[in-house]
Amino acid sequence: MIFGNPQRYWAGNGINKNKAMVEHLEHYGIIKSKKVAEVMETIDRALFVPDGTPPYVDSPMAIGYNATISAPHMHATCLQLLEENLQPGMHALDVGSGTGYLTACFALMVGPQGRAVGVEHIPELLTSSIKNIEKSAAAALLKEGSLSMHVGDGREGWPEFAPYDAIHVGAAAPEIPQPLIDQLKPGGRMVIPVGNIFQDLKVVVKNLDGSVSVRSETSVRYVPLTSRDAQLRG
């Protein structure tokens, strides 16, 4: 299955344009919708990787503090899985926002009437993510306030703007944190990697009666959702 390991088919080593990266992800069926293609074309990944890092190679890249920017195919996969819950006016939470790339994509999708919230527990990464977003097509949304970035322990979610239609977790949790389930709106959807060495990308749906359904989408490898001290100790 192509989702599990698209590097087998395409590593993107020769790609030096954001648009070409998006076209390849479309070609291999990872980007399936016009909306996701549009948002990934509009938010240039090069603005979110550290200087000297090849931005369009389909691999996670180190961003310091034992963290990574996720690979383009994982960003695309998560945007596809959450697309229906990222309609204009909706609320989206990005836990472990790292570089701010996905939070910026969420902000464009939910628009100025919606809410996109990033939570990152390393203050230095949060500061650089704000600088990245300020250079991007989501800068105006950050300025106006429909996009906001916060330092905090993402395992607690961000209650201020709950309930959320969409929650993305960018680091692997040993189990799904209860506060994130609590902050999901009925009809809402969460995408979260769960596990330690072996991890599954789980799709969690809160049904309209408040019950919760969970399914596994694919196997993944993410850095852990943990405490700041544990992460910095490596």
Ligand SMILES: C[S@@+](CC[C@H](N)C(=O)[O-])C[C@H]1O[C@@H](n2cnc3c(N)ncnc32)[C@H](O)[C@@H]1O
């Ligand atoms: C794979 S990385 C970044 C993912 C982000 N989507 C990106 O592509 O830039 C995961 C992030 O989760 C953060 N993180 C880990 N545990 C966390 C926690 N308890 N609360 C908030 N952030 C956390 C890490 O510092 C790291 O920035």
